[in-house]
Amino acid sequence: MPYRDADVALAELAQGFARFRAAYFETNRTLYDELVWEGQSPRVMVVGCSDSRADPQMITDAGPGEIFTIRNVAALVPPYMPDSQLAGTSSALEFGVKGLGVAHIVVLGHAMCGGVRSLMEYGDADPRFEFISRWVAQLRPARDEVTRLVSEADAATRTRLAERLAVLVSLSNLMTYPWIAERVTGGQLSLHAWFFDFVWGVLLQAAGPHGPFEQIEPGTPPVAAISTRMA
Numbered sequence: 696m697p698y699r700d701a702d703v704a705l706a707e708l709a710q711g712f713a714r715f716r717a718a719y720f721e722t723n724r725t726l727y728d729e730l731v732w733e734g735q736s737p738r739v740m741v742v743g744c745s746d747s748r749a750d751p752q753m754i755t756d757a758g759p760g761e762i763f764t765i766r767n768v769a770a771l772v773p774p775y776m777p778d779s780q781l782a783g784t785s786s787a788l789e790f791g792v793k794g795l796g797v798a799h800i801v802v803l804g805h806a807m808c809g810g811v812r813s814l815m816e817y818g819d820a821d822p823r824f825e826f827i828s829r830w831v832a833q834l835r836p837a838r839d840e841v842t843r844l845v846s847e848a849d850a851a852t853r854t855r856l857a858e859r860l861a862v863l864v865s866l867s868n869l870m871t872y873p874w875i876a877e878r879v880t881g882g883q884l885s886l887h888a889w890f891f892d893f894v895w896g897v898l899l900q901a902a903g904p905h906g907p908f909e910q911i912e913p914g915t916p917p918v919a920a921i922s923t924r925m926a
């Protein structure tokens with residue numbers, strides 16, 4: 696794993712900001728002025744993983760104001776739980792849908808996901824962490840499906856399949872939020888499951904709520920019909 700001294704890493708980020716400011720911010724002042732005075736109005740919300748290798752904005756080459764991003768361990772959408780406390784992911788979903796009126800929600804999973812790996816290797820009790828097991832246990836349906844489909848496969852193969860199925864679990868959980876289901880049924884909102892495989896450098900999308908995942912070819916509009924088939 697690449698290692699950098701922490702202070703050097705931070706200094707590099709500060710230098711990166713200087714480059715961004717000179718090469719991007721200063722040359723796009725009109726855009727930033729609009730974002731200041733008119734506010735943000737992204738059409739797409741992405742639920743991605745916190746993993747440093749799977750930045751939704753970077754891999755889609757999106758500009759400022761284009762995507763409203765939620766990132767957490769394993770790009771996970773918990774089921775609708777109105778009584779749960781401190782619901783960070785659900786709060787962001789709510790703001791994206793009700794506050795910003797996004798037209799699309801993309802759940803973006805990725806290869807080599809540590810959250811999914813924890814679930815597959817340790818189940819509900821990963822001894823290394825305090826919070827993660829309970830969080831990723833929400834993806835049990837993906838693990839159960841892997842067991843049903845490929846119980847004889849080696850651990851790596853099972854985890855690779857679980858990474859894709861986990862995206863479909865989160866996609867399905869989106870529909871448990873009444874204000875999402877209502878907009879999907881009404882045609883104002885559509886839901887998508889994407890998967891970034893950085894082993895091969897490809898972006899995949901689910902052709903339906905149960906898959907299969909197919910490569911998104913450049914120039915081809917992504918599937919937008921999952922929502923109607925799921926509802």
Ligand SMILES: [Zn+2]
Pocket residue numbers: 744745746768769770805807808809810811
């Ligand atoms: Zn991940």
